[in-house]
Each structure stands twice: as structure tokens, then as C-alpha cells.
Amino acid sequence: xxxxxxxFEDTSTMRARMxxxxxxxxxxxxxxxxxxxxxxxxxxxxxxxxxxxxxxxxLIHVERAGAQGTAQTSVRKLLDTYQAQVVRALREIDQxxxxxxxxxxxxxxQVALPELQDRSLLPPTLxxxxxxxxxxxxxxxxxxxxxxxxxNDTSYFASLRDRPAANQDIWVDPPHRESKSGExxxxxxxxxxxxxxxxxxVVTETVDAAYFVSGYEPSMLGLEGVLGVLGTxxxxxxxxxxxxxxxxxxxxxxxxxxxxxxxxxxPVFLAANPWDGVRRYTNSRELYDFPLAxxxxxxxxxxxATTSHDRRIYLERxxxxxxxxxxxxxILGRSSWQLLQSRxxxxxxxxxxxxxxxxxxxxxxLSGLPNRSLFSKILTRSIKLSRRHQRRLAVLFLDxxxxxxxxxxxxxxxxxxxxxxxxxxxxxxxxxxDTVARLGGDEFVVLLxxxxxxxxxxxxxxxxxxxxxxxxVLVGQEFRxxxxxxxxxxxxxxxxxxxxxxxxxxxxxxxxxxxxxxxxFYSEKLNANSLERLSLESSLRHALERNEFLLYYxxxxxxxxxxxxxxxxxxxxxxxxxxxxxxxxxIPVAEETGLIVPIGKWVLKTACLQNVAWHNQGIPDxxxxxxxxxxxxxxxxxxxxxxxxxxxTGMQPSLLELEITESLLINDVNKTLRIMAGLKAMxxxxxxxDFGTCYSSLSTLRQFPLDAIKIDRSxxxxxxxxxxxxxxxxxxxxxDAIIAMxxxxxxxxxxxxxxxxxxxxxxxxxxxxxxxxFYYNKPLPTEQVTALLQDQKGxx
Amino acid sequence: MSIxxxxxxxxxxxALTIASRVIAGDIVVVMGPSATAMTRDQIANIYLGRSxxxxxxxxxxxxxxxxxxxxxxxxxxxxxxxxxxxxxTFTGQGQPPKVLPDAAAIKKxxxxxxxxxxxxxxxxxxxxxxxxxxxx
Numbered sequence: 026x027x028x029x030x031x032x033f034e035d036t037s038t039m040r041a042r043m044x045x046x047x048x049x050x051x052x053x054x055x056x057x058x059x060x061x062x063x064x065x066x067x068x069x070x071x072x073x074x075x076x077x078x079x080x081x082x083x084l085i086h087v088e089r090a091g092a093q094g095t096a097q098t099s100v101r102k103l104l105d106t107y108q109a110q111v112v113r114a115l116r117e118i119d120q121x122x123x124x125x126x127x128x129x130x131x132x133x134x135q136v137a138l139p140e141l142q143d144r145s146l147l148p149p150t151l152x153x154x155x156x157x158x159x160x161x162x163x164x165x166x167x168x169x170x171x172x173x174x175x176x177n178d179t180s181y182f183a184s185l186r187d188r189p190a191a192n193q194d195i196w197v198d199p200p201h202r203e204s205k206s207g208e209x210x211x212x213x214x215x216x217x218x219x220x221x222x223x224x225x226x227v228v229t230e231t232v233d234a235a236y237f238v239s240g241y242e243p244s245m246l247g248l249e250g251v252l253g254v255l256g257t258x259x260x261x262x263x264x265x266x267x268x269x270x271x272x273x274x275x276x277x278x279x280x281x282x283x284x285x286x287x288x289x290x291x292p293v294f295l296a297a298n299p300w301d302g303v304r305r306y307t308n309s310r311e312l313y314d315f316p317l318a319x320x321x322x323x324x325x326x327x328x329x330a331t332t333s334h335d336r337r338i339y340l341e342r343x344x345x346x347x348x349x350x351x352x353x354x355x356i357l358g359r360s361s362w363q364l365l366q367s368r369x370x371x372x373x374x375x376x377x378x379x380x381x382x383x384x385x386x387x388x389x390x391l392s393g394l395p396n397r398s399l400f401s402k403i404l405t406r407s408i409k410l411s412r413r414h415q416r417r418l419a420v421l422f423l424d425x426x427x428x429x430x431x432x433x434x435x436x437x438x439x440x441x442x443x444x445x446x447x448x449x450x451x452x453x454x455x456x457x458x459d460t461v462a463r464l465g466g467d468e469f470v471v472l473l474x475x476x477x478x479x480x481x482x483x484x485x486x487x488x489x490x491x492x493x494x495x496x497x498v499l500v501g502q503e504f505r506x507x508x509x510x511x512x513x514x515x516x517x518x519x520x521x522x523x524x525x526x527x528x529x530x531x532x533x534x535x536x537x538x539x540x541x542x543x544x545x546f547y548s549e550k551l552n553a554n555s556l557e558r559l560s561l562e563s564s565l566r567h568a569l570e571r572n573e574f575l576l577y578y579x580x581x582x583x584x585x586x587x588x589x590x591x592x593x594x595x596x597x598x599x600x601x602x603x604x605x606x607x608x609x610x611x612i613p614v615a616e617e618t619g620l621i622v623p624i625g626k627w628v629l630k631t632a633c634l635q636n637v638a639w640h641n642q643g644i645p646d647x648x649x650x651x652x653x654x655x656x657x658x659x660x661x662x663x664x665x666x667x668x669x670x671x672x673x674t675g676m677q678p679s680l681l682e683l684e685i686t687e688s689l690l691i692n693d694v695n696k697t698l699r700i701m702a703g704l705k706a707m708x709x710x711x712x713x714x715d716f717g718t719c720y721s722s723l724s725t726l727r728q729f730p731l732d733a734i735k736i737d738r739s740x741x742x743x744x745x746x747x748x749x750x751x752x753x754x755x756x757x758x759x760x761d762a763i764i765a766m767x768x769x770x771x772x773x774x775x776x777x778x779x780x781x782x783x784x785x786x787x788x789x790x791x792x793x794x795x796x797x798x799f800y801y802n803k804p805l806p807t808e809q810v811t812a813l814l815q816d817q818k819g820x821x
Numbered sequence: 822m823s824i825x826x827x828x829x830x831x832x833x834x835x836a837l838t839i840a841s842r843v844i845a846g847d848i849v850v851v852m853g854p855s856a857t858a859m860t861r862d863q864i865a866n867i868y869l870g871r872s873x874x875x876x877x878x879x880x881x882x883x884x885x886x887x888x889x890x891x892x893x894x895x896x897x898x899x900x901x902x903x904x905x906x907x908x909x910t911f912t913g914q915g916q917p918p919k920v921l922p923d924a925a926a927i928k929k930x931x932x933x934x935x936x937x938x939x940x941x942x943x944x945x946x947x948x949x950x951x952x953x954x955x956x957x
Contacts, residue, residue, distance in 0.1 A: 114911055149917040151882065152907055170883060239908040 070354030249324030591648030738778025
């Protein structure tokens, strides 16, 4: 068994060594795994996700940077425009103030405005209010319908009045709220001087603070942008975000405008504006001619709104795509994995099934040992190895001696149990390299592949016998089993698997013949006997089919008259090669193999048919004697078979005489009696053949319903040497005694083997009933016997 | 601190109701005698500074006719009109119409300048001007 496993392992190890070697191959193999779908899909998914997110984030970054750049550029341009607009508006106001100032100074306070109005030198009254105020603070003229009467309490009036005459700068008043409408107003003012330089009043121009931020373009600045004019004093003159206009808040001028930033270099910066906390891209610039700065800002949130929106969409799409990719990868990966698993399972199952089938094909189901096929392979292989290495090996053929009996008495289950235990014991006493197999039934075979010497095989055989001799416990009972072992060795006893097995088998038979529970080595002589026997046995099996049997008949005569009274049927075998084979040569084999039963039936039937045929030919009734062997006699169907043959052939039962051996009277008396009673019931006569050889007693004979005894030919031979009783009366002879005994039991006494005239005379003298022998007739084929009978009939 | 414009609407409506009580008849848009009829949209565009082909003239801000005219033609009140012209003036795209004291002054300007356009009460119309649109 182990050897068998080794052989399978060999092939698998060889397969395992097949893959290419070296680091490169290893890497290729690893890479090969990557292309497995269940790994490939997740890897691809990861790759796709990396690319996807890198692209998305890059896009977002680029867009954001672009949006920032755009915002900065746009703020700078807006500031340029706004600055230009504010400066122009301021100059227009300043120009108006200068014109009014000049006119008033020259032509008088009262007439200045109407004069200028006529010449269209005043700004539209819808937006601007121009006033002329005298040195005492009284408003002497105004383009507005309603205006305060005096302004002498205002800070601008006081400041302009108190400043030196040479200071001709425009006054930009902090925003004030108009009391009536609540609107923020911006007031610009100039000082008027008299010819002597003294203070002559002020000229003012008022405008809505909203005017300076009316250029707010929501399409450019959004709802959260800022447009503003901030005084260098930190007070907002006007500020607008969306539609909301305000003024008057104070902020840290430096932090918003950066002093001295009149140039173009002031960068657009992103910060939360201090006045409302909104983060804006803001740019501001201090004006050259006025104490003011302009501020433009756009809301970061608004400017990047599109970008943020796009960013969210990109992120959402990327997220969605990622989810889809992951889902797909998961589904594909999972199904691939499942597919792979099911393939693996299927192939594993296939392999397992194949292994199982192979195992079943090569192993005995009961014992788990290798079976005949596998053993044959292993032996063939071992023979090859032994031949190559010039080694010897031994085959031990083992057969249990009483297995059939155990099987019959305890049942097959116990028999199987016994076989399993035997298998276990055999395995336990062998080396790993040895093989034990079960060939079927109770036959086991052991292979010793590495045989040092013949003695080792004997040692093993003895070890097995000893081990098996220990009692087995089956169905709660102890049993002892012995085995017969035949041993043959390679190369001495055979060169191939078949021969070795056969010779081991033959040696085993020899061991059986030697009385069982022993082992025998194979020899050529054993082989010869066995071969002859085997040949005979197989020929016998076919003899009936091929009609090779035939019957000879030997006449039985009445001693007194010398007339033929009956016939004895004698079996002959006409072998196609050997010619006529005598019964003593093949009957023992037929007995042993059980072939005697069908052969016996054939004999009986043929004899009966012949007898009936003679009867039909008008020949007077003849008794027909047929021999039964012990085996036939104990055959269960004997009575039924005979009855059937009688019925079939129409033979008169009273003419049939069955000859049995004397040994039957001694062994198993009861059974013999039962059968005899059956025969007698049919009206058949019973004769004891070869009487006198078994020393059966008179009392024994008396028990049986016998009709005749046939004196054994040895007693008749004794009377041949002229020891005629009357010549030597002091020497009583056994033949006479037997005749006397038979007569006393009213049995017909038949002498057989009568070969001489002396014997015939003796028997006539001693009144033996019937005689038979070469002296009268030797056994003859049917035609000659028929002729003989016809002659007798003719002679009347 | 800041006061937004929309809050000013209520006072504008108040002013309008006061003004409309003063108006008796229809207001008409007039031009010189050679003029042809115009649509309200054309007039509105002119008075909102969107069209600069003609030269519009206005009545004083205190005029009820002016308020009614603007309300009916442009659907805007005085503050809104001021905002419009404020933006146009600041951005340099235009100047508010020239303000004339009364219908007579308007008729005089119209008669002299065929490109001038004005509005007056229908009752003020005479042969010197031609009605291009009647505002109702």
C-alpha cells in the first residue's frame, strides 16, 4: 500500500518541479496573478480612481486659480475705471466751485448763480445743489428751492473761514445726513476772499453720497462687491455694496489703502474688509488731487461661486463615478472570485472524484488494501527495479485455511470482519516498502521487494503464520484461523508478474496439501504435478459438453447356468489427445471438484437408456448396475435425480442396482440409512461394491436394506492359486466366508474379478450367486455387448 | 448708519398722490411743428437717457405735471429717475434734461429747436407745438 502511494507521490512531485525557475520567471508568475480577474478588477478600479481624482482635483485647482486671476484682473480694471469716474466727478465739482467762486467774487454773491445758470455753467439741479454763503454764514443764494438760512455753526464754514487766505484747497466735508430725507450728502466747499484777501464767504456744492457710487455695476461687482470713496481721515464718503449705499463709517485708513500707494503697484489683496467682514479681492488707490481714496472689491464667495459650483459638481461627479467604479469593480471582482472559487471547487471535486475512482479501481473496498490490478502493477514495477538493481524479491501467496467454514457458520459479516483483521495484522508485520494486497476471497498476497535472502521470506511467512495464529474475536467469540502460504522468488521462480503470482499460488496449494498452517517454497516439481492436475481438471469440465464420455458394459452371469443376468456400466473417457482414460485417473479429480455429480447423472441416464433399448430389442430383462461414489451418494439431489431419470427413461426400478462403497456403511450411518430407505422405496436394488475391504461387521450389514454384496477382487485373486478349499480344508478362505455370510443375510453374492477357470469352478462349488470378470467377459462397448446378448438370445 | 434707497419709496408715493391731485387734464408730449407721432416707449427711452437723438426738457422737480409724466411714461418716481440720471451723469453717459420753469418756456424752446422735446398739460397746447404722444 505504501509502495503504491509512493508511486503516486512520485508523479506529483515531478509535476511540481515543472514550473520555470529563476527570479525573472518568479516575477512573471507574480504578475501573472495580477491578471487574475478577481485581482485585476480592484487594481484597475484603484488606478481609475487615482486618475479620476487627480484629474478632478487638478481641474478644480486650475479653475480656482483662473477664477482668482480673473477676479484680480477685473478688480484692477474696475478700479481704473472707477478712479477715472470719481476724479472726473470731483474735478467737475471743483470746477463748478471755482467758477461760482470767481463769479461771486467778481460780480457779487447775489447775481453769481442766476448768471451762471443762464450760461448753463451750473451742474444739473436734479443732482447737485450749489450755494453761496456770505462771510457771516448766511446762505445768500442756492440752486435748491429749500435750504438752511445760515451755516455759521458748521465745521466746514468755520474751518474755511479760519484758514489762511492762501489755502485754496477744496474742502471735502465728511458726509452728513440731510435732516428732511435722511439721505447722506456730500458737501464740497471753497473759500471766497475779498479783494483784500479777507474772508468773503464760501461756495458749497452738495451731492448725494450715492452719486459717487452710482457707477456700481452688479454685473461686474455682484451683490457683495464694494465701491467706495474713503477720506484720508478714515471716514467713508460713500460706500455701496449691491443696492445698499452708506457713508460715514470710520475705518483704519492705513490698513485699507496703504499710505503712499498712489502708484499702480498696489496689489489686489484678498482679505475680510474691516467695515463689513466680507472677504473680498480688494484694491484701492489714493487720489492725487483730493484727500480721498477709491476702493473697489469683489466678494471672494461671489467670484468663486461659479468655480465653487463647478467644484461641487466635479466632486459630485467624481464621487459618483468613483462609486460606480467601485461598485463595478466590486461586482466584477466578486463574481470573478466566485467564478474562480467555483472553478477551484469543481476542479477539486473532479480531482477528488478522479482520485476516488482511481482509489476504488485499485483498492479492495473491504480491507482498503491494493487489489489485484494494483498489485499486478506494483509487482511489475518492482520486478523492473529488481532487474535493474539486480535484486531479488519474493511473492508470498496466502490463503486462509478455514475461511469458508467461518463464513458459512458465522455469516458474511463476520467473514468480512475477519478479512479486515487479517489485513490489519498483515500490514502490521511488514516493512513500509513491502506491499500486501487482497486478491479476492480469502486470498492475500505479499510482495517483499527488497529481499536479502530466501530466509527472509521464510521469516516473514513464519511471522505471518504466528500472527494469524493468535485468536480472532468475531461476534463475541474467539476463533483460530490458520493460513497456508506459498512463496516464490524473483528471479529464480519467474521473470514476470504472471508467472510469479501463479507459482506462488502453486506453492500455496502445496502448503495446503502439506496439512495447512505452513508455508512452502515453490519448486519445478510442484509445478509439474499441479500443471497436470490443472490440465485434467479443465479438460474434465469440458468432457461432458464435448461428449467425450462413454460407457462400457461388463456382463454378470448366473454362476450355475452361466447365462447373462445383468450388466455393470463402467465409465470411460475418450480424451481427444490421451485416448481412453481410465476412471481411477480422473474420478478422484471429479470427486474433488464436484464434477462427479453431473458426470454421475449422465452415467445413470445413459445406462438406463441402454437397458431400455435392449429390452425393446427383445432381449430378456437384465439388471443394470451403476457405481455411486461417496460424493454422489451424499449429494442432496440424488434421490430426486434418480427418480427423474427413471421416469424419463422408462427404466424398471427393480432392474437398477446401485453399487456403493463399503466405507459409506461405516461413516455417517444415519444419513446413509436415510438415502437407502429412499432408494428402496423406489424399488431400486442396492449393492455393496468391493465388499470386504472395510471390515464391516455382520451386525453392520444387518442394519442396511442391502440386496447384494460384491466380493472384492482381492479375495477372488487369493483363490486362484489352487488353494481350493477341499484340497486344503485346514486353511479356510475368506471368499467362502463372505459367500456364507451373504447367504445368511439373504443377499445376492457376486464375485468380481474372476479371471481363471479355477476361480470360476471354485465359485460354482461354493455356490456364489453371480460372477463377473475377464474369464467370462471383459468390459465391452455397447455394440459388442448387444451382439453378445443377441447371441445368447439366439442360443435360447 | 446706512439708509438704502428702497426705504425712500414711501415718501415718493406720498409725493405722487399729492401731485396727481393737482393735475386736471391729460399731459401731452410735444415737439416742434414738423414732428411726427411717437410711442410711449420712445419717449421713455428719451427721458431715461437711453436715446440721445432728441434733446428732452423737464419741468422743475416741484412740478406735479413732471411727477405725473414720469410716473405714467416711465413708471418711475422721482427718486428712481434721480438714480438713473445720477448713474448716467457719474459714468459720463449723459446729463439730465434741461429744466425749464413752465409750459410757455418749453413751447418756446420747442419752437426754436426741432430736436427739442417736452411735455405740457394738454390745455397748454397751441399751434407752435405738435403733440407726438398723449399721456393718459
